[in-house]
Each structure stands twice: as C-alpha cells, then as structure tokens.
Amino acid sequence: MSPPNLGAWLCALLLAAAAAVPAAEALGMNWGTQATHALQPKIVVQMLRDNGIKKVKLFDADHGTLNALAGTDIEVMVAIPNVLLDLMTDYDNARDWVRHNVSRYHFEGGVKIKYVAVGNEPFLASYNGTFDKVTFPALQNIQNALNDAGLSDVKATVPLNADVYNSPASNPVPSAGRFRTDITALMTQMVSFLANNSAPFTVNIYPYLSLYLSDDFPVDFAFFDGQAAPVLDGGISYTNVFDANFDTLVSALKAVGHGDLPIFIGEVGWPTDGDRRATAALAQRFYNGLLTRLAANKGTPLRPNQYMEVYLFGLLDEDVKSVAPGAFERHWGILRFDGQPKFPIDLTGQGQNTMLVPAKGVDYLPRTWCVYNNNAKDTSKLTENVNFACTFADCTALGYGSTCAGMDAIGNASYAFNAYFQVQNQRDEACDFQALAVPTQTDPSTATCNFTIQIAADSSTSAGHRRTQSSSTLGAAALLVLALLQLIFVLH
Secondary structure: OOOOOHHHHHHHHHHHHHHOOOHHHHEEEEOOOOOOOOEOHHHHHHHHHHOOOOEEEOOOOOHHHHHHHOOOOOEEEEEEOHHHOOHHHOHHHHHHHHHHHOHHHOOOOOOEEEEEEEOOOOOOHHHOOOOOOOHHHHHHHHHHHHHHOOOOOOEEEOEEEHHHEEOOOOOOOHHHOEEOHHHHHHHHHHHHHHHHOOOOEEEEOOHHHHHHHOOOOOHHHHOOOOOOOOEEEOOEEEOOHHHHHHHHHHHHHHHOOOOOOOEEEEEEOOOOOOOOOOOHHHHHHHHHHHHHHHHOOOEEOOEEOOOOEEEEOOOEOOOOOOOOOOHHHHOOOOEOOOOOEOOOEOOOOOOOOEOOOOOOOOOEOOOOEEEEOOOOOOOOOHHHHHHHHHHOOOOHHHOOOOOOOOOOHHHHHHHHHHHHHHHOOOOHHHOOOOOOEEEEOOOOOOOOOOOOOOEOHHHEOOOOOOOOOOHHHHHHHHHHHHHHHHHHHHHO
C-alpha cells in the first residue's frame, strides 16, 4: 500500500473547511472613498460590522480608515495607488512604506492586514504601458519588504483588469485563454513570483461592462439564472460570462505553468444608475445569482466545487469617480453615498433578501434644496450655469436611461443647481446662479429622481479637505446635461 498523499489530504481538508465558512464571512467588500462627502471611517466600520462583513479591500492606506478598523478583526487589503508604483521600485522606499502602513498596525488589537494591493489595474491596455516597467519591481520590493519585516504572512498582489488575458478571435472560448501578447513575458514572471510567495492572482471581472460595451452582447449571458443560450467549449457548456471569463484566466495561467494558482476576484458588481442597464432591479438580479453560487461553493467548470474569494464592488456610491468609462462609475455601491441601502440583498447567499443595516449616526445638512427660480427674468445664461454646476457636482443621474432622465429643462436645471448647492455645504452664495436659482424647503424629488440632501461635515470627511475635481474628469457629465437642456429647449 502506497503512503498517503499528505498534500492532497491537506488540500481536501482546506476545501472542506472553506465550504464550512458562512458566506458573509467569506465575502469581502471594496470600500472606495472618492466622494465629496465621504462617510467618517468609524461610521462605515460600524456598518460593516452590523452587516457581518469581515473582509474589506481599500484603495490606499489612509491612517484614519486603518485606525477605525483597529481591533475589529476585519481582514484588510491595503493598497498602493498607481501613482506611487515608481517610488516602490526603490527597495528603501518600499521598506519605508511597509513600516508606515503595515508594520505599525501589526500588533494584538491592531489591524488585521492580510494583503497589500500593489497598484490597481496597472496593465490596462488604455494606459499604453505607463506602468508596465514599474509594477513588477514594486511587487517584488513590497513582498520582500514584508518578508524582511517578519510579515511573510501578509501577501502582496496586483489587482488586474480582465483585459490582461483573452482568447483569439479565431477561437473565442475559455480553453484558448492566453495572456495579452504585449505583456506575456511580464505576466509569466509576475505569476511565477506570486506562486513562489504563496500569493493570489487578483482579477476584476465585470459582466456589466461586457453588456455596456456591446449592443450585440446577449443580455442574459451577463447573469446567472440560466436563461442565456450556452457557449460551448468542447464538452463544457458556459451559461454566463463570469464563468467564461474566469476560466479564460485559468487557461492563461495554465499556459504559463501555474494553472493551480489561487485566484481572488478583486472587484465584481453591478451599478444602479448612470445608464439604461445600470438599475437597482438588474443589480439585484445579478447579486442574487452571484451570491447564491458563492454560498454553494459552486466554482466554475475548470475549477468546480471550490471556495472563491470575492470582493464586491462596491460598498458606497462615490460622486467624484471619473466618468471617463461611463456615467455609471459613480453608482456601483450596494449602498447610497450616505450608507442607506438601495435594494434588498442577502450577503449570505441564502436568498432571504432584506435591506442591509444602514449607516448609523449620520447627520445631514438642513432640509433645504436649491431649484430653478420660476421668476427669473433672464434665462439666456441657463445652459452656462448648468454646465458650471455639473462641472463641480455629480449630474450623472440625468443621463439617458438614468433615474432622473425624462425631466424637462427646468427639472434638469433644478437637479444640477441642487447638486452643486449640496456639494458646497448649502452655502448661501452656492444657490444663486445669476438669479436663476432659489432655495426651497419643499422637496423637489420625483417618484424616480431623488434630489439629495448632503451629509453634514460632522458625519463626513469633507470639512476642510474636500476632494477636488478636474474639469476633464467631469466634462463628459457636464456636456451630457448640456445636450439634454439644449434638446429640451429646442423641443419647447
């Protein structure tokens, strides 16, 4: 009788243990803070705990955020932004970063930092190689610095966009998956390094974007409820794009000799506004299918019956995210900007959908809105003022197919004026617009369009250091509103 295969036995034991983990405990959440009035970290952390969320992925290593996470036992992935990758190619800088952002929190009762995200989607094809030469050296230095600091249990990884791999147009099936030709050598090196350090490959997969980017994409293939016509790959039948995308990566990893490398889903989700298919109803359909599969450890055809580490994107709406990819970018949260739930969801994947526990202790500005002045005598500069408002506030809900689409020119102007007024903390001078606007205590919201009241400074991080926005970031949203206003005035 041959001796038992200890490795195989341990692997089976780990899989069984993973299967026993409640889904909410296995599920992570992306916590982004690109907002004019981001909730205070202590409020967000309490909300995470109230909803049983035990893993969080950050996009920086903000000390206020980490201090709020201290002592909570929430697993944390901190991050190094792309703009710092070049600095991290110097080992001394990487060592200093680890000391200031990981080691200082690594103590009993501190922050449970498990991973460091080195960059965020640095190999996007649209970056034209900007970070290709610095990402891998940065990854090496950060992991080596962690090891040298006695933190070898903390793993460095690089969250990558799914565009780093593909299947050829002549054979568009998952089994033909390979890394993009311009970065094959780089990816091969990086994958080997991850494997040698027992670190995961992290990828962001967005079925919504497949649908958004192609009118020919079959809608049902973006979801998990089996209504789509299957895509056949040899003897395997794929009924959703998530599985097909994931297994394309598995094939790409296998092609470079690491088909068994652990894969984390760094981001996956569905937006609720900013596009005709970015709706709460479709988001709920998507999450119902995804979370049920995760709870059952269903895996994918090439990795069946396996636990999958997943971080949903995202926790909260962020009103200053770049709209270059689309207006939907500011509406990925399963919660509104103020921590209020948007739709029923069951994070355990058991199908018992209920509203999440909302953020507690949130204070709002007074119930005052800014709307179009019906007594305005000179409307010749209305378009100019709406453009100004939407350059410095979020007007993406006014776009085609969005929750506030369909209002007349006056409604659009009121929405824009109010958005700016709230961002400016309801300062008196922020509701004038050359006598085109007036404050009101009557809520102008409609059945589908919410005119927000912003968070007060004592509940947000906005006071004194509000994030700024560039005109290039917001130009697309402002131009969209301009087009809507001009069209409506022509029709009237």
